Amino acid sequence: MVxxxxxxxxxxxxxxxxxxxxxxxxxxxxxxxxxELGSTPFTDISLNEEINIKGKIYDGNNEPIIDAMIExxxxxxxxxxxxxxxxxxxxxxxxxxxxxxxxxxxxxxxxVDGTIFPSYILFWIVARGMNSPLITRMYxxxxxxxxxxxxxxxxxxxxxxxxxxxxxxxxxxxFDIHLQGKKExxxxxx
Amino acid sequence: MIKKHQPLRRFPDYKSSIVRSxxxxxxxxxxxxxxxxxxxxNKNILNENDNNLILNFSKNGEKALGQEIFVHGFVxxxxxxxxKDVLIEVxxxxxxxxxxxxxxxxxxxxxxxxxxxxxxxxxxxxYYIFKTIQPGAYPYPNRxxxxxxxxxxxxxxxxxxxxxxxxxxxxEGDPLIKSCPMVNSIPDINARKLLVGKLDLSKTDxxxxxxxxxxxILRGKHQTYFENKIEGS
Ligand SMILES: [Fe+3]
Numbered sequence: 001m002v003x004x005x006x007x008x009x010x011x012x013x014x015x016x017x018x019x020x021x022x023x024x025x026x027x028x029x030x031x032x033x034x035x036e037l038g039s040t041p042f043t044d045i046s047l048n049e050e051i052n053i054k055g056k057i058y059d060g061n062n063e064p065i066i067d068a069m070i071e072x073x074x075x076x077x078x079x080x081x082x083x084x085x086x087x088x089x090x091x092x093x094x095x096x097x098x099x100x101x102x103x104x105x106x107x108x109x110x111x112v113d114g115t116i117f118p119s120y121i122l123f124w125i126v127a128r129g130m131n132s133p134l135i136t137r138m139y140x141x142x143x144x145x146x147x148x149x150x151x152x153x154x155x156x157x158x159x160x161x162x163x164x165x166x167x168x169x170x171x172x173x174x175f176d177i178h179l180q181g182k183k184e185x186x187x188x189x190x
Numbered sequence: 191m192i193k194k195h196q197p198l199r200r201f202p203d204y205k206s207s208i209v210r211s212x213x214x215x216x217x218x219x220x221x222x223x224x225x226x227x228x229x230x231x232n233k234n235i236l237n238e239n240d241n242n243l244i245l246n247f248s249k250n251g252e253k254a255l256g257q258e259i260f261v262h263g264f265v266x267x268x269x270x271x272x273x274k275d276v277l278i279e280v281x282x283x284x285x286x287x288x289x290x291x292x293x294x295x296x297x298x299x300x301x302x303x304x305x306x307x308x309x310x311x312x313x314x315x316x317y318y319i320f321k322t323i324q325p326g327a328y329p330y331p332n333r334x335x336x337x338x339x340x341x342x343x344x345x346x347x348x349x350x351x352x353x354x355x356x357x358x359x360x361x362e363g364d365p366l367i368k369s370c371p372m373v374n375s376i377p378d379i380n381a382r383k384l385l386v387g388k389l390d391l392s393k394t395d396x397x398x399x400x401x402x403x404x405x406x407i408l409r410g411k412h413q414t415y416f417e418n419k420i421e422g423s
Contacts, residue, residue, distance in 0.1 A: 007268045008195040008381055010408070011381050014372055023281075032240070037231070083228065083230040109224070111223065117222060129211075130199070131199055131372065132199060150220075159214075180209065187217070190219060190414060
């Protein structure tokens, strides 16, 4: 393991309830930037490859969080990461708490050591009350992750389903995130 | 599992963290391609005044109201290497402590010439600079009504998602910093100091406005070091 390090990295602080001003300013009526980051993860999504993901983030009182921002990061259908696409920025609705994402289904990515990972989308979540971001992943297939070596190292087989969306049909997925309670989503650190 | 220089997720003095933090420990996994890649941004996305909050929302050339300041510094990795092309987004309240946001309940007046956001990209030596006005402190409901120290919110994109950071810069000498539960959620007292922009008079003559220096360090490509993890494990 790499021996760490000369300096410590700058601490995280909450993005607060008004993160929209800096991150999605048009929502607050501010239109000074050329364009907003992450308005779509891919510029030309064809109808036949398009998938829709929606959901809510529930707090410990089972209330949807109405002031969260989610950033997603994913590879394309061939498992390739680019640095100019694959990124999106969504906020939860002020009234309903719902987020919506139109994207494409990512392919299986091949890791540096040649192993193949089940396909997933990275979710990076900030909000008021979160001192640091929460990171999770939405996978598509429960059996795929149950057999994945990475998860076998942990005693969490019964919680793996929290990483799988409810599939309405081939194109429509509901991925709810639960911060606490019996359905608490698995979060990651690296 | 504690990283002492990063805030505790659950810090009861900051009340809303109680229901917005997971009860289980996060799963510590090796990063894969999704963490060591990330979106890259270049200067093409910027308008000329994106780094000038005094002017970027102004009407008829009028300036935003308040004490004009500039904030500048270097973005580096943990070994002090400069990080170029880091996109920084900032947002803040106006001089009276009011945000241009529909959910801000404050009845302080909005400044019609102040939007409150800006963005810019670090140069090849990791340097950034922007101009703004000193934000006001503002009250918020926590354990009763409490006051946030004056602060500017910062969001940074390094070259990989692992480096993604949202934080806040406070102002040297602000007496409200000491009692702020968001600051105090960081166990390591020395790490809290990294969030304080230092009064910097060295460039003030040139700029004719008051300067603050705020350097930012983004993590590198190593696994998180936890205090209770035995080295080599
Ligand atoms: Fe704030």
